[in-house]
Amino acid sequence: MRYGGPSGTLAVSGLNLEIQRGEFVAVVGPSGCGKSTLMKLTTGLHIPQTGKVVVAGNAVTKPVSIVGMAFQNPTLLPWRTTLDNILLPLEIVERHRHRLRANKREYKEKAEVLLETVGLKGFGEKFPWELSGGMQQRANLCRALIHEPELLMLDEPFGALDAFTREELWCVIRDLHASQDVTIALVTHDLRESVFLADKVVVMSARPGRVVSEHMVPFERPRQLDILYQPEFNELVQRLHGEIATARAAA
Known part of the structure; x- marks a missing residue:
């Protein structure tokens, strides 16, 4: 994928990645390595100049409707x-749009269930400016899930939050993944986040981005926050840190 024409910036090249249905994959790497480009290619927001992207058995040639x-x-x-x-995505996603007007109560009830799931019961009638940053991000997750996506793409969703709120939302995502039939791809700079949440952590090279290693996370689910202080957990985090430092130095 190259931006800006034939002589423009080559964002990713030789990038090969396979994600299984129901898997939780975290993508990490140096800044500017093409992690966000990978997300846009997967969702059909960009189409690669060469190579192909396949989601749920179909070649991606336009924005993918099964994605949140x-x-x-x-x-x-x-x-x-x-x-x-x-409820906003339901006004956009075609298979829900025609049902929304006739079944709005049903969809509102579904949204209320999602709000309760992420700890926002009773906040549905509040406006965004009445919510904290962490509460807004919880609502954002509900919006991404309301149309029952098969694939959930998370691009640094917790990066702007304080450490305590971030860890609370890790647990929310952990529980959502356990309770819903959804595949999740997470782009993050937080290596602890990647190891806590993912089944597999993918390390990308410096630009042009490609996959340089994949690590299966060996810790059983459900993971509790006290795992963050276990030596085996931090050994994997340090291994990832070393690989990213090497990738950055090779740029």
Whole structure:
């Protein structure tokens, strides 16, 4: 994938990655290595100049409807309540759009269940400016899940939050993955986050990005936060840190 024409920036090259249905994969690497480009290629927001992307058995040639996405900035619309922000994708996703008007109560009930799942019960009628940053990100996750995506793409969703709120949301994502039939791909700079959440951690090279290693995370689920202080956990984190430092030095 190259930006800016034939002589532009080569973002990724020789990038090969396979994610199984139901798997939780974290993607880490040096800044500018193409992690976000990988997300955009997977979701069909970009189409590669060479090579191909296949999601759920279909070649990606346009934006993929079975995907939910959450970014570092929750981007909730300030004039809509939290509940109405969560329902927004249903106005866009074709298979839900025609049902939304006739079945709005059903969808609202579903949104309320999601809010309760992420610890926001009773906050549906609040506006985004009445919520903390962590609460907004919880609502953002609900919005990404409301249309029952088969694939959830998370691009640095917790990067702007304080450490305690971030760890709380790790547990929310852990429980969502355990309870829903969803495949998750997480782009993150936080190596502890990647090891705590993922089944597999993928390390990318410096730009142009490609996969240089894959690590299966050996710790049983469900993982509790006290695993962060276990030697085996931190050994894997340090191994990942070393690989990224090597990739950065090779740039």
